[in-house]
Amino acid sequence: MRDNLISLGVIAGAAAGAVVLVTVAYRILRYLGRRSMLLAELSRRAYPPASVIAALVAIWLAVPAATSNGWHEPFFRGVLLAVIAAVGWLIATLTDVAAATALRRFRMDVRDNLSARRMHTQITVIRRVAVAVIAVLTIGAMLVTFPQARAVGASVLASAGLAGIVAALAAQSMLGNVLAGLQLAFGNALRIDDVVVVEGEWGRVEEMTLGYVVIKIWDERRLILPSSYFTSTPFQNWTRTDASVLGTVEIDVDWSLRVEEMRREMRRIVEAESDGLWDGRVCVLQVTDATGGMVRVRPLVSAANSSALWDLRCLVREKLVAWVQRQQPSARPRVRADLDPAGGGPAELPAIDGVSSPDGGSASPDGAERAARTAWEDGVEGADSADASEGAESAGSRPATPAQRTD
Numbered sequence: 001m002r003d004n005l006i007s008l009g010v011i012a013g014a015a016a017g018a019v020v021l022v023t024v025a026y027r028i029l030r031y032l033g034r035r036s037m038l039l040a041e042l043s044r045r046a047y048p049p050a051s052v053i054a055a056l057v058a059i060w061l062a063v064p065a066a067t068s069n070g071w072h073e074p075f076f077r078g079v080l081l082a083v084i085a086a087v088g089w090l091i092a093t094l095t096d097v098a099a100a101t102a103l104r105r106f107r108m109d110v111r112d113n114l115s116a117r118r119m120h121t122q123i124t125v126i127r128r129v130a131v132a133v134i135a136v137l138t139i140g141a142m143l144v145t146f147p148q149a150r151a152v153g154a155s156v157l158a159s160a161g162l163a164g165i166v167a168a169l170a171a172q173s174m175l176g177n178v179l180a181g182l183q184l185a186f187g188n189a190l191r192i193d194d195v196v197v198v199e200g201e202w203g204r205v206e207e208m209t210l211g212y213v214v215i216k217i218w219d220e221r222r223l224i225l226p227s228s229y230f231t232s233t234p235f236q237n238w239t240r241t242d243a244s245v246l247g248t249v250e251i252d253v254d255w256s257l258r259v260e261e262m263r264r265e266m267r268r269i270v271e272a273e274s275d276g277l278w279d280g281r282v283c284v285l286q287v288t289d290a291t292g293g294m295v296r297v298r299p300l301v302s303a304a305n306s307s308a309l310w311d312l313r314c315l316v317r318e319k320l321v322a323w324v325q326r327q328q329p330s331a332r333p334r335v336r337a338d339l340d341p342a343g344g345g346p347a348e349l350p351a352i353d354g355v356s357s358p359d360g361g362s363a364s365p366d367g368a369e370r371a372a373r374t375a376w377e378d379g380v381e382g383a384d385s386a387d388a389s390e391g392a393e394s395a396g397s398r399p400a401t402p403a404q405r406t407d
Helices: 002-032 037-066 072-104 114-144 147-158 160-170 172-187 259-272 306-327 365-377 385-393
Strands: 195-198 201-208 212-217 222-226 245-248 251-253 278-289 295-303 334-336 403-405
Touching: 002 037, 037 072, 072 114, 114 172, 114 201, 172 201, 201 222, 245 306, 251 306, 259 278, 259 295, 259 306, 295 306
Parallel strands: none
Antiparallel strands: 195 201, 201 212, 212 222, 245 295, 251 295, 278 295, 334 403
16 A cells, blocks of 8 residues: 555656646746747647646656556556547647637738638638548547557458448538538638628628538628538629729609709718718719609719728718708609699599589689698699689699609
Protein backbone atom coordinates (compact mmCIF):
# COMPACT_ATOMS: atom_id res chain seq x y z
CA MET A 1 0.00 0.00 0.00
CA ARG A 2 2.81 2.39 0.90
CA ASP A 3 4.54 1.71 -2.40
CA ASN A 4 1.33 2.38 -4.28
CA LEU A 5 0.82 5.67 -2.50
CA ILE A 6 4.37 6.70 -3.28
CA SER A 7 3.86 5.78 -6.92
CA LEU A 8 0.66 7.79 -7.11
CA GLY A 9 2.41 10.74 -5.48
CA VAL A 10 5.23 10.59 -8.01
CA ILE A 11 2.75 10.43 -10.88
CA ALA A 12 0.69 13.32 -9.52
CA GLY A 13 3.84 15.37 -8.91
CA ALA A 14 5.03 14.79 -12.45
CA ALA A 15 1.65 15.86 -13.85
CA ALA A 16 1.55 18.95 -11.65
CA GLY A 17 5.10 19.91 -12.63
CA ALA A 18 4.25 19.61 -16.31
CA VAL A 19 1.16 21.79 -15.89
CA VAL A 20 3.26 24.38 -14.04
CA LEU A 21 5.78 24.49 -16.88
CA VAL A 22 3.00 24.97 -19.43
CA THR A 23 1.45 27.69 -17.27
CA VAL A 24 4.78 29.53 -17.09
CA ALA A 25 5.12 29.34 -20.86
CA TYR A 26 1.54 30.59 -21.20
CA ARG A 27 2.26 33.59 -18.97
CA ILE A 28 5.37 34.42 -20.98
CA LEU A 29 3.51 34.23 -24.27
CA ARG A 30 0.68 36.30 -22.84
CA TYR A 31 3.15 38.95 -21.70
CA LEU A 32 4.79 39.04 -25.11
CA GLY A 33 1.38 39.03 -26.75
CA ARG A 34 0.46 42.44 -25.42
CA ARG A 35 1.72 43.85 -28.68
CA SER A 36 1.05 40.83 -30.87
CA MET A 37 -2.51 39.72 -31.43
CA LEU A 38 -1.31 36.43 -32.90
CA LEU A 39 0.67 35.48 -29.79
CA ALA A 40 -2.16 36.53 -27.50
CA GLU A 41 -4.70 34.46 -29.41
CA LEU A 42 -2.32 31.52 -29.74
CA SER A 43 -1.51 31.43 -26.03
CA ARG A 44 -5.15 31.77 -25.01
CA ARG A 45 -6.50 29.07 -27.33
CA ALA A 46 -3.62 26.60 -27.03
CA TYR A 47 -3.26 26.71 -23.25
CA PRO A 48 -6.04 24.17 -22.36
CA PRO A 49 -5.00 21.40 -24.79
CA ALA A 50 -1.29 22.03 -24.13
CA SER A 51 -1.84 21.65 -20.39
CA VAL A 52 -3.70 18.38 -20.90
CA ILE A 53 -0.97 17.04 -23.21
CA ALA A 54 1.83 18.00 -20.81
CA ALA A 55 0.08 16.36 -17.85
CA LEU A 56 -0.68 13.17 -19.81
CA VAL A 57 2.86 12.89 -21.18
CA ALA A 58 4.28 13.36 -17.68
CA ILE A 59 1.98 10.62 -16.37
CA TRP A 60 2.90 8.38 -19.30
CA LEU A 61 6.60 8.77 -18.53
CA ALA A 62 6.19 8.53 -14.77
CA VAL A 63 4.03 5.38 -14.62
CA PRO A 64 6.75 2.88 -15.73
CA ALA A 65 9.36 4.53 -13.51
CA ALA A 66 7.14 4.75 -10.45
CA THR A 67 5.93 1.16 -10.34
CA SER A 68 6.74 -2.22 -11.81
CA ASN A 69 3.39 -3.82 -11.05
CA GLY A 70 1.18 -5.11 -13.83
CA TRP A 71 -1.72 -2.78 -13.06
CA HIS A 72 -0.21 0.05 -15.02
CA GLU A 73 -0.57 -1.67 -18.41
CA PRO A 74 -4.29 -0.83 -19.07
CA PHE A 75 -3.77 2.54 -17.42
CA PHE A 76 -0.82 3.18 -19.73
CA ARG A 77 -3.00 2.30 -22.74
CA GLY A 78 -5.71 4.72 -21.62
CA VAL A 79 -3.17 7.51 -21.12
CA LEU A 80 -1.77 6.90 -24.61
CA LEU A 81 -5.24 7.20 -26.14
CA ALA A 82 -5.87 10.40 -24.20
CA VAL A 83 -2.55 11.84 -25.43
CA ILE A 84 -3.47 11.12 -29.05
CA ALA A 85 -6.88 12.75 -28.59
CA ALA A 86 -5.31 15.80 -26.89
CA VAL A 87 -2.79 16.17 -29.70
CA GLY A 88 -5.64 16.15 -32.23
CA TRP A 89 -7.39 18.77 -30.11
CA LEU A 90 -4.26 20.95 -30.12
CA ILE A 91 -3.79 20.66 -33.89
CA ALA A 92 -7.45 21.56 -34.51
CA THR A 93 -7.08 24.55 -32.19
CA LEU A 94 -3.96 25.74 -34.02
CA THR A 95 -5.86 25.37 -37.30
CA ASP A 96 -8.66 27.58 -35.96
CA VAL A 97 -6.14 30.18 -34.78
CA ALA A 98 -4.45 30.23 -38.18
CA ALA A 99 -7.82 30.60 -39.94
CA ALA A 100 -8.95 33.38 -37.59
CA THR A 101 -5.65 35.22 -38.10
CA ALA A 102 -5.98 34.95 -41.85
CA LEU A 103 -9.60 36.17 -41.78
CA ARG A 104 -8.64 39.27 -39.78
CA ARG A 105 -6.47 40.41 -42.66
CA PHE A 106 -9.51 40.70 -44.92
CA ARG A 107 -12.04 43.19 -43.60
CA MET A 108 -15.69 42.81 -44.55
CA ASP A 109 -16.81 46.28 -43.40
CA VAL A 110 -15.25 48.18 -46.32
CA ARG A 111 -16.99 49.36 -49.47
CA ASP A 112 -15.03 47.20 -51.90
CA ASN A 113 -14.99 43.87 -50.07
CA LEU A 114 -15.06 41.54 -53.07
CA SER A 115 -11.65 39.98 -52.34
CA ALA A 116 -12.44 39.79 -48.63
CA ARG A 117 -15.68 37.91 -49.25
CA ARG A 118 -13.92 35.46 -51.54
CA MET A 119 -11.17 34.80 -49.01
CA HIS A 120 -13.64 34.44 -46.13
CA THR A 121 -15.54 31.81 -48.09
CA GLN A 122 -12.47 29.81 -49.06
CA ILE A 123 -10.77 29.99 -45.65
CA THR A 124 -13.96 28.95 -43.87
CA VAL A 125 -14.41 25.91 -46.11
CA ILE A 126 -10.73 24.94 -45.82
CA ARG A 127 -10.85 25.23 -42.02
CA ARG A 128 -13.86 22.93 -41.76
CA VAL A 129 -12.32 20.38 -44.12
CA ALA A 130 -9.07 20.48 -42.15
CA VAL A 131 -10.85 19.95 -38.83
CA ALA A 132 -12.77 17.00 -40.28
CA VAL A 133 -9.52 15.45 -41.60
CA ILE A 134 -7.80 15.96 -38.24
CA ALA A 135 -10.69 14.25 -36.44
CA VAL A 136 -10.56 11.25 -38.81
CA LEU A 137 -6.77 10.93 -38.47
CA THR A 138 -6.98 11.19 -34.69
CA ILE A 139 -9.55 8.42 -34.48
CA GLY A 140 -7.46 6.30 -36.86
CA ALA A 141 -4.33 6.80 -34.77
CA MET A 142 -6.22 5.76 -31.64
CA LEU A 143 -7.49 2.59 -33.33
CA VAL A 144 -4.02 1.65 -34.58
CA THR A 145 -2.81 1.33 -30.97
CA PHE A 146 -4.94 -1.79 -30.63
CA PRO A 147 -3.40 -4.94 -32.13
CA GLN A 148 -6.83 -6.26 -33.02
CA ALA A 149 -7.46 -3.17 -35.13
CA ARG A 150 -4.23 -3.72 -37.06
CA ALA A 151 -5.22 -7.33 -37.72
CA VAL A 152 -8.59 -6.29 -39.04
CA GLY A 153 -7.05 -3.62 -41.24
CA ALA A 154 -6.10 -6.03 -44.01
CA SER A 155 -9.63 -7.35 -44.44
CA VAL A 156 -11.02 -3.83 -44.31
CA LEU A 157 -8.69 -2.71 -47.08
CA ALA A 158 -9.54 -5.81 -49.13
CA SER A 159 -13.24 -4.96 -49.07
CA ALA A 160 -12.71 -1.21 -49.47
CA GLY A 161 -13.64 -1.26 -53.14
CA LEU A 162 -17.04 -2.86 -52.59
CA ALA A 163 -17.70 -0.75 -49.51
CA GLY A 164 -16.80 2.38 -51.42
CA ILE A 165 -19.30 1.58 -54.16
CA VAL A 166 -22.06 0.87 -51.65
CA ALA A 167 -21.27 4.05 -49.70
CA ALA A 168 -21.21 6.14 -52.87
CA LEU A 169 -24.64 4.88 -53.89
CA ALA A 170 -26.07 5.42 -50.41
CA ALA A 171 -24.57 8.88 -49.98
CA GLN A 172 -24.92 10.13 -53.54
CA SER A 173 -26.90 13.20 -52.52
CA MET A 174 -24.52 14.04 -49.68
CA LEU A 175 -21.44 13.66 -51.89
CA GLY A 176 -23.11 15.80 -54.53
CA ASN A 177 -23.65 18.57 -51.98
CA VAL A 178 -20.05 18.27 -50.78
CA LEU A 179 -18.70 18.60 -54.31
CA ALA A 180 -21.10 21.47 -54.97
CA GLY A 181 -19.89 23.22 -51.80
CA LEU A 182 -16.27 22.93 -52.96
CA GLN A 183 -17.26 24.23 -56.38
CA LEU A 184 -19.00 27.25 -54.85
CA ALA A 185 -16.10 27.98 -52.50
CA PHE A 186 -13.43 27.96 -55.20
CA GLY A 187 -15.46 28.90 -58.27
CA ASN A 188 -16.40 32.45 -57.08
CA ALA A 189 -20.02 32.00 -58.10
CA LEU A 190 -21.12 32.63 -54.51
CA ARG A 191 -19.36 34.11 -51.50
CA ILE A 192 -20.16 34.95 -47.91
CA ASP A 193 -22.02 38.29 -47.61
CA ASP A 194 -23.07 38.24 -51.27
CA VAL A 195 -26.48 39.79 -51.95
CA VAL A 196 -28.65 37.25 -53.75
CA VAL A 197 -32.25 36.74 -54.82
CA VAL A 198 -33.22 33.10 -54.30
CA GLU A 199 -36.70 31.58 -54.42
CA GLY A 200 -38.12 35.10 -54.76
CA GLU A 201 -36.40 36.21 -51.51
CA TRP A 202 -33.78 38.97 -51.19
CA GLY A 203 -31.01 38.35 -48.68
CA ARG A 204 -27.32 37.92 -47.93
CA VAL A 205 -25.21 34.77 -47.74
CA GLU A 206 -24.64 34.32 -44.02
CA GLU A 207 -22.95 30.91 -43.91
CA MET A 208 -21.53 28.40 -46.37
CA THR A 209 -20.69 24.79 -45.57
CA LEU A 210 -19.90 21.77 -47.69
CA GLY A 211 -23.52 20.66 -47.50
CA TYR A 212 -25.72 23.76 -47.37
CA VAL A 213 -25.86 27.54 -47.68
CA VAL A 214 -27.68 29.83 -45.23
CA ILE A 215 -29.31 32.96 -46.68
CA LYS A 216 -30.22 35.72 -44.20
CA ILE A 217 -33.36 37.29 -45.64
CA TRP A 218 -34.01 41.02 -45.18
CA ASP A 219 -36.68 40.39 -42.50
CA GLU A 220 -34.26 38.32 -40.34
CA ARG A 221 -35.54 34.95 -41.54
CA ARG A 222 -33.08 32.27 -42.67
CA LEU A 223 -33.41 30.36 -45.92
CA ILE A 224 -31.33 27.16 -45.87
CA LEU A 225 -30.63 25.54 -49.22
CA PRO A 226 -28.41 22.59 -50.22
CA SER A 227 -25.17 23.52 -51.94
CA SER A 228 -26.24 21.62 -55.04
CA TYR A 229 -29.14 24.08 -55.47
CA PHE A 230 -26.75 26.86 -56.50
CA THR A 231 -25.00 24.69 -59.08
CA SER A 232 -28.20 23.46 -60.73
CA THR A 233 -30.68 26.36 -60.37
CA PRO A 234 -30.34 29.94 -61.70
CA PHE A 235 -30.16 32.64 -59.03
CA GLN A 236 -29.41 36.35 -58.91
CA ASN A 237 -26.10 37.52 -57.42
CA TRP A 238 -26.13 41.30 -57.08
CA THR A 239 -22.56 41.59 -55.79
CA ARG A 240 -20.55 39.08 -57.79
CA THR A 241 -18.27 41.69 -59.38
CA ASP A 242 -19.46 44.97 -57.86
CA ALA A 243 -21.87 45.97 -55.11
CA SER A 244 -23.19 49.08 -56.91
CA VAL A 245 -26.64 48.68 -58.46
CA LEU A 246 -29.35 50.68 -60.25
CA GLY A 247 -32.97 51.04 -59.19
CA THR A 248 -36.17 52.60 -60.51
CA VAL A 249 -39.25 54.32 -59.10
CA GLU A 250 -42.45 54.44 -61.13
CA ILE A 251 -45.04 57.19 -60.58
CA ASP A 252 -48.31 57.68 -62.50
CA VAL A 253 -49.37 61.32 -62.94
CA ASP A 254 -51.75 63.41 -65.00
CA TRP A 255 -50.88 64.78 -68.43
CA SER A 256 -50.66 68.27 -66.97
CA LEU A 257 -47.36 67.41 -65.26
CA ARG A 258 -44.42 69.65 -66.15
CA VAL A 259 -41.77 66.96 -66.59
CA GLU A 260 -38.74 69.23 -66.71
CA GLU A 261 -39.57 70.76 -63.35
CA MET A 262 -39.98 67.30 -61.87
CA ARG A 263 -36.60 66.31 -63.33
CA ARG A 264 -34.93 69.28 -61.67
CA GLU A 265 -36.62 68.46 -58.37
CA MET A 266 -35.39 64.88 -58.55
CA ARG A 267 -31.82 66.06 -59.11
CA ARG A 268 -32.12 68.38 -56.11
CA ILE A 269 -33.46 65.54 -53.93
CA VAL A 270 -30.63 63.09 -54.65
CA GLU A 271 -27.96 65.77 -54.31
CA ALA A 272 -29.22 67.61 -51.22
CA GLU A 273 -31.46 65.22 -49.28
CA SER A 274 -30.17 61.70 -49.92
CA ASP A 275 -27.69 61.83 -47.00
CA GLY A 276 -24.99 59.95 -48.88
CA LEU A 277 -27.28 57.24 -50.27
CA TRP A 278 -26.70 58.35 -53.88
CA ASP A 279 -23.28 57.41 -55.26
CA GLY A 280 -23.30 60.17 -57.91
CA ARG A 281 -23.35 57.88 -60.97
CA VAL A 282 -26.91 57.86 -62.37
CA CYS A 283 -29.83 60.26 -61.86
CA VAL A 284 -32.33 60.12 -64.74
CA LEU A 285 -36.07 60.79 -65.02
CA GLN A 286 -37.81 59.35 -68.07
CA VAL A 287 -41.40 59.21 -69.33
CA THR A 288 -41.90 55.51 -70.02
CA ASP A 289 -45.63 55.40 -70.80
CA ALA A 290 -48.47 57.75 -71.77
CA THR A 291 -51.61 55.64 -72.16
CA GLY A 292 -54.82 55.09 -70.24
CA GLY A 293 -55.29 58.76 -69.39
CA MET A 294 -52.08 58.99 -67.29
CA VAL A 295 -48.38 59.54 -67.81
CA ARG A 296 -45.86 57.21 -66.19
CA VAL A 297 -42.54 58.70 -65.15
CA ARG A 298 -39.61 56.55 -64.05
CA PRO A 299 -36.81 58.01 -61.95
CA LEU A 300 -33.62 55.93 -62.28
CA VAL A 301 -30.98 56.25 -59.55
CA SER A 302 -27.82 54.42 -58.49
CA ALA A 303 -26.32 53.53 -55.12
CA ALA A 304 -23.21 51.88 -53.75
CA ASN A 305 -25.06 48.76 -52.58
CA SER A 306 -28.52 47.24 -52.59
CA SER A 307 -29.38 48.35 -49.04
CA ALA A 308 -28.59 51.98 -49.81
CA LEU A 309 -30.49 51.68 -53.09
CA TRP A 310 -33.66 50.55 -51.33
CA ASP A 311 -33.55 53.52 -48.95
CA LEU A 312 -32.79 55.89 -51.84
CA ARG A 313 -35.72 54.63 -53.90
CA CYS A 314 -38.10 55.07 -50.97
CA LEU A 315 -36.76 58.58 -50.37
CA VAL A 316 -37.12 59.64 -54.02
CA ARG A 317 -40.65 58.25 -54.20
CA GLU A 318 -41.74 60.01 -51.01
CA LYS A 319 -40.20 63.37 -51.92
CA LEU A 320 -41.55 63.40 -55.47
CA VAL A 321 -45.08 62.53 -54.32
CA ALA A 322 -44.92 65.35 -51.77
CA TRP A 323 -43.60 67.71 -54.46
CA VAL A 324 -46.48 66.86 -56.83
CA GLN A 325 -49.01 67.44 -54.07
CA ARG A 326 -47.41 70.73 -53.09
CA GLN A 327 -46.23 72.26 -56.38
CA GLN A 328 -48.40 70.65 -59.07
CA PRO A 329 -51.64 69.41 -57.49
CA SER A 330 -53.32 69.36 -60.88
CA ALA A 331 -50.91 66.62 -61.95
CA ARG A 332 -52.26 64.13 -59.46
CA PRO A 333 -53.78 61.04 -61.14
CA ARG A 334 -57.40 61.48 -62.31
CA VAL A 335 -60.15 59.10 -63.34
CA ARG A 336 -62.67 60.90 -65.55
CA ALA A 337 -66.34 59.83 -65.83
CA ASP A 338 -68.59 60.97 -68.68
CA LEU A 339 -72.11 61.74 -67.36
CA ASP A 340 -73.58 62.63 -70.77
CA PRO A 341 -76.73 60.51 -71.46
CA ALA A 342 -75.91 60.41 -75.14
CA GLY A 343 -72.43 59.18 -74.33
CA GLY A 344 -73.73 56.24 -72.33
CA GLY A 345 -72.65 57.66 -68.98
CA PRO A 346 -73.64 56.07 -65.73
CA ALA A 347 -76.11 58.77 -64.69
CA GLU A 348 -77.83 62.02 -65.73
CA LEU A 349 -77.80 65.37 -64.04
CA PRO A 350 -81.09 66.11 -62.25
CA ALA A 351 -83.54 68.34 -64.12
CA ILE A 352 -83.65 71.98 -63.07
CA ASP A 353 -86.27 74.74 -63.65
CA GLY A 354 -89.00 72.58 -65.08
CA VAL A 355 -86.74 70.17 -67.00
CA SER A 356 -87.94 66.64 -66.46
CA SER A 357 -85.89 64.45 -64.15
CA PRO A 358 -85.09 60.81 -64.99
CA ASP A 359 -88.08 59.52 -63.00
CA GLY A 360 -90.51 61.76 -64.87
CA GLY A 361 -90.90 64.45 -62.22
CA SER A 362 -89.60 67.98 -62.15
CA ALA A 363 -86.93 69.66 -60.08
CA SER A 364 -86.88 73.08 -58.51
CA PRO A 365 -83.80 75.28 -58.07
CA ASP A 366 -83.59 74.11 -54.45
CA GLY A 367 -83.65 70.52 -55.60
CA ALA A 368 -80.98 71.25 -58.18
CA GLU A 369 -78.79 72.75 -55.49
CA ARG A 370 -79.23 69.71 -53.28
CA ALA A 371 -78.49 67.40 -56.19
CA ALA A 372 -75.35 69.33 -57.01
CA ARG A 373 -74.23 69.20 -53.36
CA THR A 374 -74.86 65.44 -53.30
CA ALA A 375 -72.88 64.95 -56.51
CA TRP A 376 -69.98 66.93 -55.04
CA GLU A 377 -70.03 64.88 -51.86
CA ASP A 378 -69.91 61.67 -53.94
CA GLY A 379 -66.58 62.80 -55.34
CA VAL A 380 -67.69 64.42 -58.60
CA GLU A 381 -65.29 67.36 -58.83
CA GLY A 382 -66.37 70.73 -60.13
CA ALA A 383 -70.12 70.40 -59.63
CA ASP A 384 -70.77 73.12 -57.08
CA SER A 385 -74.08 74.88 -56.65
CA ALA A 386 -73.25 77.66 -59.12
CA ASP A 387 -72.35 75.15 -61.82
CA ALA A 388 -75.59 73.32 -61.08
CA SER A 389 -77.64 76.47 -61.68
CA GLU A 390 -75.75 77.15 -64.90
CA GLY A 391 -76.29 73.56 -65.94
CA ALA A 392 -80.03 73.96 -65.25
CA GLU A 393 -80.22 76.80 -67.77
CA SER A 394 -78.43 74.83 -70.44
CA ALA A 395 -79.54 71.29 -69.58
CA GLY A 396 -79.54 69.11 -72.67
CA SER A 397 -77.33 71.55 -74.60
CA ARG A 398 -73.89 70.22 -73.44
CA PRO A 399 -72.66 67.23 -71.42
CA ALA A 400 -71.17 67.57 -67.97
CA THR A 401 -67.78 65.83 -67.53
CA PRO A 402 -66.72 66.13 -63.90
CA ALA A 403 -63.46 64.39 -62.89
CA GLN A 404 -63.15 62.11 -59.91
CA ARG A 405 -59.68 62.24 -58.36
CA THR A 406 -58.10 59.12 -56.94
CA ASP A 407 -54.97 59.55 -54.90
